[in-house]
Amino acid sequence: MAIQYEITGTTAKGIASSIEQGVVDGALAPGAALPPVRRLAERLGVSPGTVATTYKELRRRGIVMTHGRGGTVIAEAPSVASRRPPPVPEGVRDLAGGHPDPAFLPAELPSARLSPGLRSHRARPRLAGLEELTRAWFERDGVPSGHITFAQGALDCIARLLSVELKPGDAVAMEDPGYHHLLDLVPALGLRSVPVAVDDEGIRPDALRAALRAGVRAVVYSPRSQNPYGGWFSEGRRTALLEVLEDAPDVLVIEDDHAADIAGVPLHSLTTGGPARWAQVRTVSKHLGTDLRWGALACDRTTLARHDGRLLLTSGWVSHVLQETVTRLMTDPGTQKLVGAARTAYAERRASLLTALSARGISAYGASGMNVWVPVRDEAAVVNGLRTHGWWVAAGARFRLASAPGVRITTAALAPGEAEPLAAGLAAVLDESQATYGG
Structure with missing residues (x-):
């Protein structure tokens, strides 16, 4: 018609x-x-x-x-398909999910009281105790804490920031490879993704400069524990990126420091002394529990006003019961001891696999975080080949925009002694692939 x-x-x-x-x-x-x-x-x-x-x-x-x-x-139902992973087959060791080791998460949540019905949540959306803890949390790593607020997790926060700042058709600079849920989120908001290549030190200055020339209105990146590549900003990389951003004062810089407490490396943030429009987002899901959908945002004054203005019109506030639960966990000595143990274990497990792979001549990347990225020629062949050896890893397709193929291996729960057999299995699969495709 x-x-x-x-x-x-x-x-x-x-x-x-x-x-x-x-x-x-x-x-x-x-x-x-x-x-x-x-x-x-x-x-x-x-x-x-x-x-x-x-x-x-x-x-x-x-x-x-x-x-x-x-x-x-x-289209019948205009939407964006989610890059959901395939189900994990039975009888294999699951190293594909990107999740923390449950052994380092609190076994029980502290009790929390329901808020009195007469409390004005919209007038006082943040509990004073958690707000104080949050400011200290950012300040610990040198992030300005003059303007902070809360959200229901990192994706909720980033979605709100992009939706109030940009209009459909605008472009966003995105890490490539990058976090698959963020790669889905941008087009779902009617925005365009411009890939920015990454390496061991995070997003590359030359790639960011090209994205800015392409007219991006925002850039989203992780300064450490980059998922899936594991990049981590050095002080030199931070300086180089800030120099690039000097020519783009109107671009909103969104820093996703999702694994702040278990990254195991220092933060070199672009938020300090850098862009005029900036935001850093943090969550507790990786170190306190994936069901705790709470995030904290530090940002400039304008960004805060726009974020909270939209929040007020939608969910209004973050659950005070959730806020109280997070407060108690952040101040519980036993929980903080678990977090410290996790930080150490994740670094050791990641390094163990990288060492085992290097000994077999296999290139892999994972300078920080809970994952290791291995470039491969044929993702499906490697995933299915490792399955026959008893391992299940993530094909890199759902993490990529324009970058080369690879597989992501989550090392957070890689038990002591598992790195060697995993590396041996991967070496065997790659040898089989080489024999199939030739040199």
């Missing part, structure tokens, strides 16, 4: 925004046919290439579908 909605715009971004607005308003219903490329180009007075670029971007974001000669139509 022909559409009646009047599409406007003179650029690919403008046309895409117009079409998306029609979808949001309901004027472009699922299944509605969009005009052929040349016809729409003539109507808008633009080149066919501009319209083709528009349709390509809308297809990538799941807003439209193309059926060959059937033309381009609005």
Whole structure:
């Protein structure tokens, strides 16, 4: 059926925004046919290439579908597919999940009281005790704590930051390879991802500079425990990145320090003496428990106002019961002893696997965090090959935008003595792959 909605715009971004607005308003219903490329180009007075670029971007974001000669139509359910991992087969050692070792998490949660019904949560959304602890938490690593707030985890916080700062079609610089849930989140918000290559020291200055030239409005990165590559900012890398960002004062810099307490390495943050618009996000899920969906945000004054303004209109506040639980765990000596043990164990386990792989001539990366990234030629062949040896690792496809193939191995729960047989199994699989594909 022909559409009646009047599409406007003179650029690919403008046309895409117009079409998306029609979808949001309901004027472009699922299944509605969009005009052929040349016809729409003539109507808008633009080149066919501009319209083709528009349709390509809308297809990538799941807003439209193309059926060959059937033309381009609005998707039945405009969405972005999640990069969910396949189920773990029975009888294998699971090293694919990216989760902490349960042995280092509190076995029981402290009791917490329900808030009195008459308390004004919106007027006082943060418990004073946890706010004080949070400021000290940031200040411990040199992050300015003048403006802080809470959220329901890192993804919730980053989603809110991007949604209040950017509009559909804007570009975000993303680590590549990077955290798969963040890679899903950006297009789900109607934004475009611009890949930024990483190495052992995190995002590369040359790649960030290229992304800024491409017009990104925000950059999201991890200064340590980068997932899945394990990169960690050195002081030199921090300086180089700040020099790049000097030419982009309006870009929002979002620092995801999700594993602050178990990273095992110092923080060299871009938030200190750097960008005018910045935010650092921290969570407790990696060191206190994955069910504790609480995150802390330190940021500049403008970012705080925009984040909390949107929070007030949606969930309003973070559960005071959750806040009280986190407060008690953060001040419990036994829990903090577990966190310290985890920090040491994760570093040892990661190093053990890297050493075992290096001894067999296998390149791998993991300067910090709970994962090791191994470049491979054929991800599926390696994953399935390791399965026959009793190991289950994550194929790198869901962590990548444009980077080369690899597999992610979570070392957090790698027991003493397991690094050697795992490395031996991987070496055997790679040898088989080499024999299959040739030199």
